[in-house]
Amino acid sequence: MIILDNVSKVYQGHSLDNEVLRGVNLTINRGDSIGVCGANGVGKSTLMKLIAGVERPTRGKVRRTMSVSWPIGYSSAFQASLTGADNARFIARIYGRNERELLDYVQDFAQLGTYINEPIKTYSTGMQARLAFAVSLAIQFECYLVDEITGAGDERFRARSEEALHERRTNGTLVMVSHDTATLYRYCQRGAVVYAGGVTLYDTIQEAADVHHRLQSFPPEPR
Template sequence: MIEFRNVSKMYQTRGLTRRVFSDLSFRIEAGESLAVCGANGAGKSTLLRLIAGVEHPSSGHIERSMRTSWPIGFASCFDRTMTGADNARFIARIYEHDEEEVLNYVEDFAQLGVYLRQPVSTYSSGMVSRLAFGVSLAISFDCYLVDEVAAAGDVRFRRRCETELMARRDSGTLIMTSHDPYMLEQYCTRGAVLYSGALVFFDTVAEACEVHHSLQMRQN
């Protein structure tokens, strides 16, 4: 279970305050697969970081009874001066997993070749996404967070991502953001729309996508 209780999130930059969320309250049960729709800048990535615990709310409380992944594709979880392999080993130690098992999985899944043993600072954005995806799937979580990353890589890599994510969805909890309605409906059974600092839930992904599309048309 993941529960938000009156959660607000604000950022302050150069004397300006930007409010992303205001008094969000909702609950996600174990085993759910939730699609989150929202425009660019609406706060989808911020929401996932809050769920993961990567960031903390400005006010309110977040309760988790599930072990939650960091948002897949979140590059800041890596030390860019370290190699991809060393990052994988380090994360394995943090989560008390066998280092070599995790490294072997990442090496096979991410297909970075010799770059796996090069500093992450030398990677392209796509390579960082592959590494993040591989390490995330190598670690066992109860809830997986996916932030647009499934589109990274070639066709073979995307298909493997789809297969692995489906397996995790079927055995756990999945929360996904994407601008692709087909992808959201493929993975998720319930939808939500993030708009003007509020998160509204719908019984189906199709209904959430339709509402999101209507809101975007009003703004254009």
């Protein structure tokens, strides 16, 4: 279970503080598959980072009783001057995994060829996303976070990605952000809408998508 208890997140600027999320209460149970809807800039990625522990809330608490992946596709954690292989080995050591086995999985899944031995700074955005996706799946988490990644790569890679995500959803918990509601329908049963600093959870992804689309016809509420 993952519980967000009265969570707020404020980013401080030079002349203006931006409260992206305010007083969020959200419970994610084992076995949930939740699709997160929301317009650009409302805080969907911030919500995912808070769930993952990549960022800390300004106020409130996030409690976790299951292991949680970093947001799949979140490649900013890679050290750009190191090779893809070295980054994979480093992550394997952090999580206590066998380095050779993890690297073999990553090489097979990401299909980067000789680029696996080149510095991350030489990778295209798509290559970084494929590496991040492969490394995320190489480690068994109880909850997987997915942020707009299933479109990276060629048809073969997308097919493998979809198969892997369906397997993770069947055996664990999945929280997914996507601007493509068709993708959310394929993977998720429940839905959440991020709007005006709040997060509302719905029993079905259909209901969440309907609410999200209706909200797009209204001007954004002041924060």
